[in-house]
Amino acid sequence: xxxxxxxxxxATVEGKEILKxxxxxxKGGEVHAIMGPNGTGKSTLASTIMGHPKYEVTEGxxxxxxxxxxxxxxxxxxxxxxxxxxxxxxxxxxxxxADFLRSAINARRGEGNEIxxxxxxxxxxxxxKELEMNPEFxxxxxxxxxxxxxxxxxxxxQMMLLDPSxxxxxxxxxxxxxDALRIVATGVNAMRSEDRGFLIITHYQRLLNYIKPDFxxxxxxxxxxxxxxxxxxxxLENEGYDWIKEELGIVD
Ligand code: ADP
Ligand code: MG
Ligand code: MG
Numbered sequence: 265x266x267x268x269x270x271x272x273x274x275a276t277v278e279g280k281e282i283l284k285x286x287x288x289x290x291k292g293g294e295v296h297a298i299m300g301p302n303g304t305g306k307s308t309l310a311s312t313i314m315g316h317p318k319y320e321v322t323e324g325x326x327x328x329x330x331x332x333x334x335x336x337x338x339x340x341x342x343x344x345x346x347x348x349x350x351x352x353x354x355x356x357x358x359x360x361x362a363d364f365l366r367s368a369i370n371a372r373r374g375e376g377n378e379i380x381x382x383x384x385x386x387x388x389x390x391x392x393k394e395l396e397m398n399p400e401f402x403x404x405x406x407x408x409x410x411x412x413x414x415x416x417x418x419x420x421x422q423m424m425l426l427d428p429s430x431x432x433x434x435x436x437x438x439x440x441x442x443d444a445l446r447i448v449a450t451g452v453n454a455m456r457s458e459d460r461g462f463l464i465i466t467h468y469q470r471l472l473n474y475i476k477p478d479f480x481x482x483x484x485x486x487x488x489x490x491x492x493x494x495x496x497x498x499x500l501e502n503e504g505y506d507w508i509k510e511e512l513g514i515v516d
Contacts, residue, residue, distance in 0.1 A: 265292025265458050266345065266429040272324035275312045282308045284486035285324070290430060290461040297464045297472055299497060300483035301505055306465045307351050309483075310434045314348045315341050328430065343372055347428030349419035351435045351465075356406040361418065362388065364406045365425055372426050391424045394454070396447055412439030420451045431455070432463045437471040449474030469501035482508055485516065 268290040275283040282305045290296050300306055312319040313326060315338040326333040328344055336344060356364065365388060370378045379387075392399060395417050407415050416436055423431055433452070437445055452475050456462070464475060472480070472494060480496040481488045484505070489512055490496070499507075509516070 266329055266461055267291050268430045268461055269327050270313075270324070271326075273309075273312070273321065273326065274323035275308065275319050275321050277308060277319055281322070282319075282486055283312060286483075286487055288463070288481065288488060290463060292429070292461050293456075293458040294479065295456065295462040295464060295475065295477045296479045296481060297466060297477040297497060298481045298483050298488070299466060299469070299500055302467070304483050305486045306483055307434055308486075310348050310350075310432050310463075310465060313341075313432060314338065314346060339371060342368070342426075342428075343374065345372075345429030346432070347423055347426055347430065348432045349416070349423060349434060349436050351438065353407050353415045353419055355408045355410075357408055359406050360403050361406050362402045365422060368422065369425055372428075387425060388421075391421055394424075395421055395451055397421065413441065413444045416440055416448060417444065420448050424451060424455060429459060430461050430463070432465070434465045435467060436464070437466055437468060445471065445474060469497045472497045484508070484512075484514060489514070 270286060270288045273283050273286040274281060286309065288296065298306055308319060312321060313333070315336065321334055328346065331344065333341060333346070366379070366384050369384065373379060388402060389399065392401065397417055401414070401418065407418065410418060416439065419436065436448060440448060464471070464477060466472065477494055477497070480492055480494060482490040482496065482500070490508055
């Protein structure tokens with residue numbers, strides 16, 4: 265089972281420190297949720313893990329199965345099994361969804377082990393059916409003109425086909441109506457296994473009614489300041505974040 269460890273992570277964006285010593289450990293089979301106010305660095309954490317060039321790590325470490333993730337190039341991180349469903353997926357004109365997915369799958373599988381076209385189409389069609397996606401999305405340019413909900417479903421489609429070992433979902437619930445949320449959550453739950461760990465970033469407790477986390481972490485000002493079980497998410501939903509600020513003496 266995979267083991268993903270972030271230790272004392274500090275990172276800056278354009279010279280400004282956003283992550284200020286963040287620790288988390290995720291094992292295969294576990295679902296961790298990170299909740300926190302807007303602007304606290306949740307998406308920065310996700311982008312930093314994936315190696316986005318805008319985010320510079322100044323201290324700390326990230327490892328997957330004992331391997332140094334910070335030493336890996338972006339494509340190596342994906343090949344190693346890290347996957348991020350982005351809060352704001354980008355549109356790529358000229359690249360169809362099918363082309364994009366097939367090259368992503370092949371990059372993950374490695375040279376000499378490429379998926380056959382027939383097998384790829386069969387898998388893609390099957391997963392699209394599960395996600396109740398219109399088959400025409402296969403031939404549309406990546407995310408171009410997709411609605412918010414369609415983009416999120418498409419991110420989940422990528423996750424299902426790539427079979428990652430650590431999955432990060434950044435606000436996958438934003439912009440989803442309740443039916444789409446249920447479909448997306450069913451897709452995620454079907455992917456839960458001992459061979460996979462999840463980091464679910466969300467602003468709202470609602471998502472966690474559909475994807476039950478084992479651990480809930482509160483992130484504030486670039487750090488995880490409190491951890492607990494699902495009951496912590498419920499308390500945040502009912503009482504907001506002020507009680508944590510008071511408890512910890514955080515001033516903002
Ligand atoms: P969250 O996802 O928790 O809402 P973000 O990680 O998006 O928070 O943002 C944390 C802080 O980092 C914010 O102050 C934001 O303005 C800043 N930030 C994030 N990404 C960038 C970027 N690419 N360029 C400049 N500032 C950024
Ligand atoms: Mg935000
Ligand atoms: Mg964010």
